[in-house]
Amino acid sequence: MKLRIKHRRWTPLLSLSLSFGIFLSASAVQAAQLPEGLTWQTNLEDPTFASPDAKFGGTYHTFTASFPQTFRLVGPDANGAFAAWTRSALGLLDRHPNTDNWLPSLASSWAFGDDHKTVYFKLDPKARWSDGKPITADDFTFMLKMMRSKDIIDPWSNDFYTTEVSDIVVYDKYTIAVVSGKPHNPDELMDYVNLRPIPAHFYANPKKDENGDGIADDFVRRYNFKPEPTSGPYYIDDIDKGKAVTFKHVKDWWGYDNKYYQHRFNVEKINVKVIRDPDIAFKYFEKGQLDSFALLRPTLWHDKAVGEAFDKGYIHKAWVFNQAPVGAGGIWINTAMPLLDDLNVRTGLGYATDYDGMIEKILRNDYVRKPNPMGAGHGDYDNTEITAVKFDPKLAMSYFEKAGFTKVGPDGIRENSKGQRLSFAVTYSTPAHTPRVAYLREQAKLAGLDLTLNLIDGSSMFKYVLEKKHQLSFHDMSNSKIPVYWQYFSSENANKPQTNNFTNYSSPELDSLIDRYRSEFDLKKKHQLSRQIQTLINDANVIIPGYMVPYAREGYWRWMKLPKEIATKQTESLFGSSGFMGSMSTFWIDEDVKKETKAAMKSGKGFEPVTIKDETFLDPRP
Numbered sequence: 001m002k003l004r005i006k007h008r009r010w011t012p013l014l015s016l017s018l019s020f021g022i023f024l025s026a027s028a029v030q031a032a033q034l035p036e037g038l039t040w041q042t043n044l045e046d047p048t049f050a051s052p053d054a055k056f057g058g059t060y061h062t063f064t065a066s067f068p069q070t071f072r073l074v075g076p077d078a079n080g081a082f083a084a085w086t087r088s089a090l091g092l093l094d095r096h097p098n099t100d101n102w103l104p105s106l107a108s109s110w111a112f113g114d115d116h117k118t119v120y121f122k123l124d125p126k127a128r129w130s131d132g133k134p135i136t137a138d139d140f141t142f143m144l145k146m147m148r149s150k151d152i153i154d155p156w157s158n159d160f161y162t163t164e165v166s167d168i169v170v171y172d173k174y175t176i177a178v179v180s181g182k183p184h185n186p187d188e189l190m191d192y193v194n195l196r197p198i199p200a201h202f203y204a205n206p207k208k209d210e211n212g213d214g215i216a217d218d219f220v221r222r223y224n225f226k227p228e229p230t231s232g233p234y235y236i237d238d239i240d241k242g243k244a245v246t247f248k249h250v251k252d253w254w255g256y257d258n259k260y261y262q263h264r265f266n267v268e269k270i271n272v273k274v275i276r277d278p279d280i281a282f283k284y285f286e287k288g289q290l291d292s293f294a295l296l297r298p299t300l301w302h303d304k305a306v307g308e309a310f311d312k313g314y315i316h317k318a319w320v321f322n323q324a325p326v327g328a329g330g331i332w333i334n335t336a337m338p339l340l341d342d343l344n345v346r347t348g349l350g351y352a353t354d355y356d357g358m359i360e361k362i363l364r365n366d367y368v369r370k371p372n373p374m375g376a377g378h379g380d381y382d383n384t385e386i387t388a389v390k391f392d393p394k395l396a397m398s399y400f401e402k403a404g405f406t407k408v409g410p411d412g413i414r415e416n417s418k419g420q421r422l423s424f425a426v427t428y429s430t431p432a433h434t435p436r437v438a439y440l441r442e443q444a445k446l447a448g449l450d451l452t453l454n455l456i457d458g459s460s461m462f463k464y465v466l467e468k469k470h471q472l473s474f475h476d477m478s479n480s481k482i483p484v485y486w487q488y489f490s491s492e493n494a495n496k497p498q499t500n501n502f503t504n505y506s507s508p509e510l511d512s513l514i515d516r517y518r519s520e521f522d523l524k525k526k527h528q529l530s531r532q533i534q535t536l537i538n539d540a541n542v543i544i545p546g547y548m549v550p551y552a553r554e555g556y557w558r559w560m561k562l563p564k565e566i567a568t569k570q571t572e573s574l575f576g577s578s579g580f581m582g583s584m585s586t587f588w589i590d591e592d593v594k595k596e597t598k599a600a601m602k603s604g605k606g607f608e609p610v611t612i613k614d615e616t617f618l619d620p621r622p
Contacts, residue, residue: 032171038111038120042104046096050263050586051563058589059269061291062576063281065430066458067242067274071227073198074147074154075220076498079466080459084579085245085272090231091196092121092178094260097568097584102190103260106135106197106231116183116521117166119193123174126254129199130235137170139197140178142214144168146198149215155499156487163518164192185523191482199229233265234580245272247580266588270576276457278432285555286315288598291589292556292575296549297432298364305555313607314597316558318574320567320614321551325377328488329476330355330370330546331426336495336504337471339403339420346541348399349424349472353544354391354443362439368550373543374483374534377619380524381483383531386538388545396447405448414448423450428474429461437474467497468504476546485514485533503542510536550619558607559594562587569617 068082078086092107102110107121127135146152147161169177178193203223206216216222227236233255237248247270255261273290275281282300285293286309295301295317309315331353335341359367370376372386397414405414405422414422426437434453441451451472456464465473477500486493491506493499513533520526537543552567554574562574563586573583600607 032169034171040109040111042109043101044259046099046101048259049097049568052263054263054266054588055590056266058267058591059271060267060576061271061289063273063275063290065276069459069463070224072223074157075152077463080462088232088579089196091194093194097570104258117180118177119190120177125174126257128254129229129231130250131229133201135197135231136173137176138200140168140176140195141170142200143195143198146215149213151215151217151219153220182519183521185521187523188482202228234270243274265585278430288557291560292554295553295555298366301553311609313609314558314601315555316610317555318566318612319551319553320571321618322571323569323617323619324572325479325481326375326548327477327479328374330373331544332473332502333542334468334470334504335542336468340471342403343541344399344403348396350389350541350544351392351396352444352447352449353440355546357391357443358436358439359547362436367547370545370548372534373537373545378483380527381530383534386534393447400448408448412445412448413450421450422448423452424471425452425454426472426474427454427456427461427464427470429458431455465502473502483530486518490514505540505542558597559590560587561590567614
């Protein structure tokens with residue numbers, strides 16, 4: 001599967017902010033009075049999805065393809081693939097993975113104001129940071145201050161926390177209100193105010209703060225490899241630079257008083273080893289040195305995940321479908337690069353890129369073509385009239401000729417009157433994708449297009465793309481319930497490093513629609529604006545829609561245990577291979593079964609082979 005980057009909306013299990021309201025800290029609380037007549041609510045009625053049979057203990061061994069370039073949660077290089085691990089903290093509320101209802105988390109109860117902007121929260125007084133300090137209102141006001149600071153060098157956060165949240169009002173140590181920057185319909189408001197705190201005590205009293213905003217002027221360098229305390233069940237315990245990161249379970253974690261966190265997060269330690277080559281990582285897995293392995297790639301599931309260890313039941317296989325939203329992506333075209341600012345060239349690229357053939361020939365039809373460059377699964381936000389164009393080399397050539405590429409060189413690649421070849425580099429992140437990109441390259445030759453392969457491993461690849469050095473980038477972004485557009489297509493983010501406008505494309509019309517979309521209250525109008533925005537993006541031909549992988553598919557040693565209902569509607573990973581919150585962490589390790597399995601392997605004894613295919617949440621979308 002392509003590198004799936006965690007995009008910037010990470011606060012409400014994503015992000016937020018606006019206006020320049022006065023910060024009220026816990027020490028200035030007495031002046032603020034809660035409105036009368038608030039209707040406080042919580043949710044203790046939804047079903048749990050973990051198993052009471054789960055056992056605590058053991059070390060879960062997994063891997064990452066590259067060592068993180070930073071452990072900061074914001075700022076340069078903070079938005080790489082390892083962010084799924086470092087951002088596995090808690091927000092004010094959580095969401096049920098099947099019902100989609102809001103659940104208590106850092107906040108035990110909440111109440112809506114009458115202005116469609118304000119939500120009041122009562123914090124759980126038992127909530128603690130992983131270093132034992134209490135989580136209080138001050139951690140939320142500090143978060144807003146930090147996210148607005150220029151010292152963090154994070155344009156997206158600066159904007160988002162200054163346009164989507166206008167204030168955090170403190171009533172006492174454990175009662176706050178989050179005020180959205182603009183009114184939102186009830187469907188969306190909680191998504192915009194469901195913030196995550198930042199430990200104020202960890203960043204207190206910076207030695208260098210010339211602008212007096214309370215954030216160290218050298219924030220980026222100072223905290224580059226200093227992981228902050230977390231509200232979640234695991235903290236970074238050990239960093240073996242360039243080699244591994246180990247997480248440890250918080251002792252007597254406060255969250256287990258919450259019914260929805262019980263029987264989850266069951267392992268004592270998580271060791272994330274850096275193994276740059278996934279084929280080598282698979283060999284580690286076969287030897288039992290990794291406890292599970294994602295088998296999304298068809299060659300892994302069908303060809304490599306076979307043999308004695310599987311036949312004798314030492315290693316199990318599971319294929320479970322989900323209905324999670326799908327993020328934007330495929331091939332991002334950098335319009336700031338020569339020739340790619342021409343719409344005819346970009347349109348030709350779309351027709352010259354044989355994704356459907358790649359899915360059939362290389363991916364065995366296990367994957368599904370993404371219909372829309374901005375993803376799928378967002379309900380009425382999605383423009384279902386948009387469909388990905390089919391491979392058509394003749395049509396591609398006609399567009400290339402309109403762009404002036406009327407000559408064909410001796411190697412079959414088109415040239416223009418200036419002698420420029422129709423050749424672009426495709427940047428991608430892992431050797432596992434080489435056969436996919438190589439197939440696209442061979443098919444593109446039929447249209448007179450040369451696609452060269454530019455493999456840059458792991459987090460270095462995303463840094464390269466963030467710095468806008470790419471021509472074409474082969475990657476997907478992670479999903480969100482409500483589509484986001486500003487980060488990808490606002491002119492404020494075009495031609496700037498460390499922003500997610502990977503295409504460097506913008507237009508006044510698109511800016512206007514995005515601004516209206518961000519502030520629209522009426523849900524039907526917002527849906528309509530979303531569909532209009534997607535039409536403009538599609539017409540600009542700046543993203544060639546890629547593929548979707550609507551399932552989790554993994555191999556795991558038989559000592560790795562799962563609940564009876566092994567997956568939820570949102571499950572994208574059964575284990576912790578991409579962050580322990582994303583997997584729901586309902587698995588556990590049975591040490592007795594581990595001993596039994598290792599003894600059986602020595603004696604040659606076998607067990608029943610196990611392959612599970614769970615279609616409970618098979619997505620009805622085409």
